[in-house]
Amino acid sequence: MDRNPHGPSRRDVLRGALAAGAAVTLAGCGSQADAPHSVTVDQWRQFKGATLNFISENTAPTAAIAANTRPFTDLTGININIVTLELTALVQRVALDLASGHAQYQVIYADPYQVLAPYQRGLVDLRTMQADPNLPHLPGGVADFIPAQMDAAGRFVDPNAYYTLPYDAPTMIWQYRRDLFDKYHDRMANDLGFDPTPSGERTWDEYYRIAQWFNKNATSDVKYGTGHQARQHDSLMNDFSNVLWSYGGAYFDNGKEVGRIGSRDPGPCRLDSDAAIAGAEFYQKLLAIADPASTTWDWDGVGAAFRAGRLAMCPNWHEFAASNEQVMPGKAGYSPLPRGPVATANMYGGTGVAISDNTRPHERGAAWLFLVWATSPQTQLANLKSKAGGGTPTRTSVYELPEVRAAEKRPSPMPNMLTAAAVRQAWEPDKIGLRPKIPMWNECNTAIFTQLSRMLTGGSTPADAMRNIKARVDQIVARGWVA
Structure with missing residues (x-):
């Protein structure tokens, strides 16, 4: 759902950030080869040299990440190309990609209603990634995500499986x-x-x-x-x-x-x-x-x-x-x-990030590194501070940070936090729509x-x-x- 306003605000800023900070020409599209892999004690560097393609709606967290992908590449050695589309076009592109049997887009912005529900069988059950001892685990585990958002954005039919990690939370x-x-x-x-x-x-x-x-x-x-x-x-x-x-x-x-x-x-x-x-x-x-x-x-x-x-x-x-x-x-x-x-x-309008089930084994591992990094407390805090969008954290631990708590009052360097008291109530199980x-x-x-x-x-x-x-x-x- 494209919720960016007009005027000298987020739409213009987001467009500028995405144009300046993200490669939108896909590298290696259509390639049949798996991502490179090396044995290393550093789990974050095992897929060095890989390239991932992330398809997303034009949202605040994606704009913030696209404006500065270097922290992820410095950490992992993986290049990340980000393609942003209006949601209807994104859904069409994702549907075609999932039907093709080959993952042009390894990482998918999976709207719960237009991607997750109709195409859940084309997405990886992320429990398999979290359980893999060769991959980094989610800091704080799944329990650190706000429970209502974890269910609404991440699960479908099976209350135990999860196919996305909560990524944004407009309400x-x-x-x-x-x-x-x-x-x-x-x-x-x-x-x-x-x-x-x-x-x-x-x-x-x-x-x-x-x-x-x-x-x-x-x-x-x-x-x-x-x-x-x-x-x-x-x-x-x-x-x-x-x-x-x-x-x-x-x-x-x-x-x-x-x-x-x-x-x-x-x-x-x-x-x-x-x-x-x-x-x-x-x-x-x-x-x-x-x-x-x-x-x-x-x-x-x-x-x-x-x-x-x-x-x-x-x-x-x-x-x-x-x-x-x-x-x-x-x-x-x-x-x-x-x-x-x-x-x-x-009404809650949040979305999660997912991994295409068409990915090959090493591509899948590299994509998991991006999901863990993109939804980590450190990245969500950086997104809050970003001049390229802002976004809203989906993790409980981020809201408990002293500097985030302080930003709930004016003057605030993180203006979306001025809504924190309201959305905390809105996300209660009996109040979320x-x-x-x-x-x-x-x-x-x-x-x-x-x-x-x-x-x-x-x-x-x-x-x-x-x-x-x-x-x-x-x-x-x-x-x-x-x-």
């Missing part, structure tokens, strides 16, 4: 103009009858009323109280799902398990339930008072509008904090999303955001939209998936 939270909430706090509290300060204890109904208050009372400071990523796009499914789950709606039975571990046969879609329809009705009501441009925005669009001072608040991916702090330092605040009548949900991890999700997702878009533009009622989605998703699931 939707409540982003708001802290300066405006401070300025109008007392007036809002008096008019609304509750403390408007954003927190996970606020409700979606209160969020609606706060947005409405800004629309009516603060037009000299901000144009709209809220904005959303409600374009007919994956972003719309993400934005809506937070509300759906908070109302007790679910895409399938056992939704938490289907989201966390995954399923090849999730059963019938449950979007025709009363709870799901109630969530859709509220979402339609909320969007009716939001910035009208919301139906044209994905996450980039709403992020740019927030930074431009157009919105008092919005739900968006937490990693936009780096851009917020660059453009309007000190003015943004971050909180978990509001709760609904039944639950709290904060996990879309269904099923092989056919991409097609289901298209059905979902297409019908939601019709609902928002007056083409159907919430009840009809939910029933139409259910009917289409049931058809897709019944057809199954053959990879």
Whole structure:
């Protein structure tokens, strides 16, 4: 999921870093030979002279690594070529590569829904690498990764196997103009009858009323109280799902398990339930008072509008904090999303890095060295500090480092850490929002955001939209998936 914002922020920085720091012309593509291997007491140097190709979406950790691959090459003697693509193009390229029987890309950015679930059989079970006495082990082991992320990004169906290591962790939270909430706090509290300060204890109904208050009372400071990523796009499914789950709606039975571990046969879609329809009705009501441009925005669009001072608040991916702090330092605040009548949900969009099962034995070993290094605490800390992106750690131990803890307060040299208190709550098992991890999700997702878009533009009622989605998703699931 390409979550980089517009303007003088991460998209431009990432592009520059990738162009300057990464070789995008693959060396040795199509070669049938295995990687070189030598017997040495240094496990990190045994594949010296090898070349790896890493295919990734354009994300913050990849940009930071691409801007400075030298530490990995100095450590291992391995050259790493990094190719970045938009996610849809990446999925197509990976599918072709896995079907070819030969690994052009040894290391794969494996989106849980578009790569891991449909193509899990084409990825290496990384337990075999961690158990190999001839290879370096993960520092801190698998247990150092945040558990919900390890499951959501790394596992599929089998709760013991893991096919990726958590690599990035974008999560939707409540982003708001802290300066405006401070300025109008007392007036809002008096008019609304509750403390408007954003927190996970606020409700979606209160969020609606706060947005409405800004629309009516603060037009000299901000144009709209809220904005959303409600374009007919994956972003719309993400934005809506937070509300759906908070109302007790679910895409399938056992939704938490289907989201966390995954399923090849999730059963019938449950979007025709009363709870799901109630969530859709509220979402339609909320969007009716939001910035009208919301139906044209994905996450980039709403992020740019927030930074431009157009919105008092919005739900968006937490990693936009780096851009917020660059453009309007000190003015943004971050909180978990509001709760609904039944639950709290904060959509998780993280991804792991995997090894192609088409790799030859020494290639596989070299690829494991890259995975261990790229997800290590030292590299994640370096990524946090990088001017080429930032990213967010996926390891518990990194968040416990004193300098990382200190960065949670302004002025912060690691601006994404300003969201740490919010995302720590968002990643709790009962609060993390996990879309269904099923092989056919991409097609289901298209059905979902297409019908939601019709609902928002007056083409159907919430009840009809939910029933139409259910009917289409049931058809897709019944057809199954053959990879």
